[in-house]
Amino acid sequence: MLAYGGGDAGAFETLYARHRGGLFRFILRAVKDRGIAEELFQEAWVRVIDSRTRYAPKARFTTWLYTIAHNLLVDHWRKKGLSLVSLDGEDAVSESADPARQAEGRAALARLLHALEALPAAQREAFLLHQEGGLSVPEIAAVTGVGEEAAKSRLRYALAKLKAAVDDG
Amino acid sequence: MAEDGDISRHYRELPREEPPRHLDDAIRAAARRAVGTRPAPLVVPTGRQRWYFPLAAAAVIVLAVAVTLHVEREQPDEQLVTAPAATAAKPKLEQLRSEPRPERRRKTESPPELQKAPEPVPTLPPAPPPVATQEPPAVAGAAARPSAPKASAELRRFDEGARGAPALSASALQSPEQWLQGIADLRKQGRHDEADRSLAEFRKRHPGYRIPEAMLEKVEKR
Numbered sequence: 001m002l003a004y005g006g007g008d009a010g011a012f013e014t015l016y017a018r019h020r021g022g023l024f025r026f027i028l029r030a031v032k033d034r035g036i037a038e039e040l041f042q043e044a045w046v047r048v049i050d051s052r053t054r055y056a057p058k059a060r061f062t063t064w065l066y067t068i069a070h071n072l073l074v075d076h077w078r079k080k081g082l083s084l085v086s087l088d089g090e091d092a093v094s095e096s097a098d099p100a101r102q103a104e105g106r107a108a109l110a111r112l113l114h115a116l117e118a119l120p121a122a123q124r125e126a127f128l129l130h131q132e133g134g135l136s137v138p139e140i141a142a143v144t145g146v147g148e149e150a151a152k153s154r155l156r157y158a159l160a161k162l163k164a165a166v167d168d169g
Numbered sequence: 170m171a172e173d174g175d176i177s178r179h180y181r182e183l184p185r186e187e188p189p190r191h192l193d194d195a196i197r198a199a200a201r202r203a204v205g206t207r208p209a210p211l212v213v214p215t216g217r218q219r220w221y222f223p224l225a226a227a228a229v230i231v232l233a234v235a236v237t238l239h240v241e242r243e244q245p246d247e248q249l250v251t252a253p254a255a256t257a258a259k260p261k262l263e264q265l266r267s268e269p270r271p272e273r274r275r276k277t278e279s280p281p282e283l284q285k286a287p288e289p290v291p292t293l294p295p296a297p298p299p300v301a302t303q304e305p306p307a308v309a310g311a312a313a314r315p316s317a318p319k320a321s322a323e324l325r326r327f328d329e330g331a332r333g334a335p336a337l338s339a340s341a342l343q344s345p346e347q348w349l350q351g352i353a354d355l356r357k358q359g360r361h362d363e364a365d366r367s368l369a370e371f372r373k374r375h376p377g378y379r380i381p382e383a384m385l386e387k388v389e390k391r
Contacts, residue, residue, distance in 0.1 A: 012200040024188040045196045
């Protein structure tokens, strides 16, 4: 990123090739709408480009990139009157959050996908940051702006639910 | 988190969605624009320039060949007009109204033969003495030098038609010496009127010619 900030367009190509897939799936599976995902994905990279000269390597580029994406998602949910916060508990699970029942009779992958979609947004985000971005718990905490314990809890809940969905065959 | 590995393995088996190509291109282009480098446009003008140079060279060559052919085609045309004009009669030349340039007209109206000929005289001098006794008169101009009998025939023919064609006189075709000798012969034969007219004509045609004393005695009336 520092190289790109210095005018090396090739450095951006490297960064983009490395993160395009993971970031796109992270956003797509968060919003569940391809059109919105493409819009947010492009906006995320535009912010990267615009911030090239201000970028300071305080953390990994991946952490910074997913923080941008997270903020865009927060804005997106706010516009829709939704929130990503306080979705940690069992009570916050959405009405379609019974992945095992919905995925009944389907293949394990299909059940996993449905379970992922059924996860509370914060848990899903923690899971996707972990899977797509390869972020650790502290990094997830940094990206999402919560404490490490909260991040760890979100991730644990997400994993547990997904495992339950997969094993429910 | 023991379940992490198992779920991760399953998660990796899910479809790997990718951003569409047009989105990739737009983002990459924006990134290049932002740092002021445009690799793609730099390639295109290079290719265009590669085409422009041979194209321009070919155009110049074609133009040069076309101009040369045009000039070549015009030159034979000129020759076509002037060559027959040199041998053609004057009225025929005047019919060539397609000649726009006055220089060309001048050229065609004054062929070399006529330029060498003396000015036409309004009246003819008396016919020279019988040609059979004289040396064949030389035609003015070295280019046309006929043989003796031929020249005599021409002179006779000229003499016969002289009155109807005042443009040229037979005497005018003679050398001054021959002309004077003819006058002297007329004197000898007692044809003084003719000799006087011929002498007057001679002086008009050759005002600066100094007649030798011996000849003067023969040609002047005493």
